[in-house]
Amino acid sequence: MNKTHWDESGLFQAILDKCPVGIAVIDYEGLYLTVNPAYCDIYGYTKSEMLNHSFTMIFPAEAKQSVLERHQKFLAEGIRLGGEWPVLHHDGQQMTVFSESVTFYPDKGLPARLVYVQNITERKKAQEQMRIAAAVFEASQEAIVVTDGENNIISVNPAFSILTGWSLEEVKGHNPREFKSGRHQRSFYIEMWQSLMNTGQWMGEVWDRHKNGTEFLKELSISVIKDPDGNVINYVGMFSDITLRKKQEELIWQQANYDAVTGLPNRHLFQSKLEQAALHASRTSHLMALMLIDLDQFKSVNDSMGHRAGDELLGCVAMRLLKCAPGADCIARLGGDEFAIIISDINEPSACTGIAHNILKELEASFAINGETMFVSASIGISIYPTDTENLEDLFKNADQAMYAVKNSGRKSFRYYSRALHDAIHARLRMIRNLRKALEENQFEVYYQPIVSLKTGHITRMEALVRWIHPTQGIISPDIFIPLAEDTGLIVPIGNWIANQAIKQLSYWRKKYNPELKMAINLSPVQLRSQEFDDISWIQTLQREGFHSGAITIEITEGLLLNSETRVNHNLKMMHQAGIQIAIDDFGTGYSSLAYLRKFNIDFLKIDRSFVEDLQGVGYELCTAIIAMAHSLGLGVIAEGVETEEQKKLLIELGCDYIQGYLYSKPLPVAEIEKLLILPMHDNHSV
Incomplete structure (x- = not known):
């Protein structure tokens, strides 16, 4: 075909140029004979870039050969062709076009193809989006x-x-x-x-x-x-x-913010409520009170009746707290047996006094749990915001300190935080630190006080008593540090050390002075509760020394027997079987019971010094009753705090077995007490 036959200035080309549809003429070889502007716009080429070039330029490389072959086949067969085709723009982007072509024979030469093209890329995209949208709608x-x-x-x-x-x-x-x-x-x-x-x-x-x-x-x-x-x-x-x-979110929120046992807000929600109450107090210039409530001796309920009964008791306590403080911002269970109450909009700290009294009174009434009658009391600490502090962490610490001050002074009461209390707490903390240091540096020393037989007038026993020899403060009274040692658990290593020292000292004295001498050692309830018999170190020392039955007597309090626990009972039983005698110290000042004297195989009663001091008064009748009762049960009696010959004489008349006190000697260190072991007994009282 003669390409010069195409006259671009002719009428045909003018029509092509004005047509809004892309039009091209492609010869048998696949070369563009002419293209109009709309066609060029579709593909992004200029007319000169397309003329006399193969139309396969708009197809992907892998499709070019097959497209050309189909083109020539369609021309030869004279087939009208139409359809959608994936093509490439000049910039490489893929497009979709709709094209229709017809075959014609210019100048009776080889056939050519007249192609009409529309860019349907956006329409296809829209159709695809509609298809996806419909699928999404359905699925x-x-x-x-x-x-x-x-x-x-x-x-x-x-x-x-x-x-x-x-x-x-x-x-x-x-x-x-x-x-x-x-x-x-x-x-x-x-x-x-x-x-x-x-x-x-x-x-x-x-x-x-x-x-x-x-x-x-x-x-x-x-x-x-x-x-x-x-x-x-x-x-x-x-x-x-x-x-x-x-519902699940509400359940999770409930579990995250409320206590499962009592239904009260838990520590997490309480903290949020406390922050809100503090903000309100700051805005209104009113006071806000934080009350911490800790149940007294609650552990014994769990130990004796089980945790289910303990949980039921906590639920009953929660109900009573709600009754006592209906206007509180928040009544929460912080954990264990500890509760907290937030009281806002108070004008003076004393406004909490009535609530505290109501709580203590309400808790006095018995609780019926699983058919059992239970009693519980509480210790309450109160701190005021912002009077005591504007820091919420310190506010909590203050109330906590006040609460523990109540516990240390006897429980079943309440106390406001004060600066004096703060100073006392910190002094106590310093004392505890010093006590730990004393144990590490061996600042303790065992003193001994003789126990004299009223039948023979001889020293038959020694009581081991610990003294803290502080490097700068001198001797610190056991009345000060023993309670601290019990609170911190340090009484266990201290008590074991004392017992070991006393047993070794007894072994030495028996060999040197008196083979029948005996030793009394005080045991704290904490020691008996926190150790198994086989783990008590001084028991092993006692066994190594080979002492016969009765060489060692342990002194315990009446309260330990009254509130005895499984481990305590087992330890006392094993000690009795090991030949260790048991004495009740300060007898008559607690809840005396004849039943436990038999149950625990008690050997001695020690009459409290307050009865001995009052032998000229009612103490005489009390001592008479104690001695008569003890002897009727086959128990020995030791009177403490004997300081005068008159007291000694009256105790002899009453049939007391042993006496102990300043009449013979105060507690002394080893070097001085040994002098009494070598002196004639009629000279002992002059010491």
């Missing part, structure tokens, strides 16, 4: 409802029918308000529509009604669809049923 797990501009339903997806029970046929043409639950007030829907009109969107939680009549909570989002002129043509709502999720 979405979220319910979708589409309404017209009058808010009447025109379409719903399958998830809508599953979640609500309504089919499209049942709801089409209806307004969604027909399915509302009735839980929301009219103002709720007014605000919803105001948001839709102002912003074109609304999101929130709505209670609706299922087809079966049940109500469910849905998380709903509504979007407004408008035409180019701004007129509303559709509303699209998407929602999911969150009823179960909400």
Whole structure:
């Protein structure tokens, strides 16, 4: 074909140039004979870049050969061809075009093809998006409802029918308000529509009604669809049923913020309430009180009756606390047997006094738990914000310190935090640190006080008593540091050390002075509660020394037997079997009971010094009764605090077995007490 036959200035080319549809003429060899501007625009080439070049330039490289072969085949067969084709833009981007071509024979030469092309890339994308949207609409797990501009339903997806029970046929043409639950007030829907009109969107939680009549909570989002002129043509709502999720969230929130045993706020929620109350107090210039309440001896309930009974008791205590402080900002259980109360808007600290008294009084009444009658008391510490401190952590510490001050002074009371208390607490902490250091540096020394037989007048026993020889403060009284040692558990290593020293000293004295000499060692309740018999180090020392039965006597208090526990009972039984005698110290000052004297194989009663001091008064009758009772039970009696010959004489008349006191000797270190072991006994009282 003669390419010069194409006259670009001719009428045909003029028509091509003005045509809005892309048009090209391609010869048998596949070369462009002519292209119009619309065709060039579709592919991004200039006319000169396309003329006399193969039309395969617009196809991917791997498709060029097959496309050319089909082109020549279609020309030879004279087939009209139309369809969609993936092609490439000049910049490499893929496009989709629709083309139609017809075969013609210019100048009776080889056939050529006249091609009409439209760029349908965007339309194809839109169709794909519509296809995806339709698939999403059908497959979405979220319910979708589409309404017209009058808010009447025109379409719903399958998830809508599953979640609500309504089919499209049942709801089409209806307004969604027909399915509302009735839980929301009219103002709720007014605000919803105001948001839709102002912003074109609304999101929130709505209670609706299922087809079966049940109500469910849905998380709903509504979007407004408008035409180019701004007129509303559709509303699209998407929602999911969150009823179960909400219940689970509420349960999780409940578990995270409330105590399962008492139903009271827990420590987490309490902290939030405390912060809110402090902020309120700062804004209003009122006072806020924090009360910490710790139950006394609650552990014994768990130990004796089990944790289930303990939990039931805690629940009953919580109910009484709610009754005592109905106007409190928060009554919480912080954990264990510790509770807290926040009182806001008080004008003076003493406003909490009445509540504290009410709590103590209310807890005095017995509790009926599992058919058993129980009693419980409490120690209460109170700190005031912002009077005591503006730091909430310090506020809690202050109340805690006040509470423990109550416990240390006898429990069953309340106390306000004060600077004096703060100083006392810190002094106590220093003492505890020094006590630990004393144990590490061997600052303790065992003193001994003789126990004299009234039948023979001889020293038959020694009582081992510890003294703390402080490097700068001198001798520190046991009355000061023993309670601290018991509170901190240091009494266990201190007590074991004392017993070991005393046993070794007895072994030495028996060999040198008196083979029948015996030793009394004081044991704290903490020692008997915190150690198993086989783990008590001084028992092993005693066994190594090979002492016969009765060489060692342990002195314990009446209270230990009254509140005895399984481990205590076992330890006392094993000690008795090991030949260790047991004496009740300060007898008559506690809750005396004949039953436990038999049950625990008691060997001696030690009459408290207060009775001996009053031998000229009522103490005489008390000592008479104690000695007579002890002898009737086969027990020995030791009178403490004997200081005069008159007291000694009266005790001899009453039949007392042993005496101990300053009449013979005060507690002395080893070097000085040994002098008494070598002196004639008639000279001992002059010491």
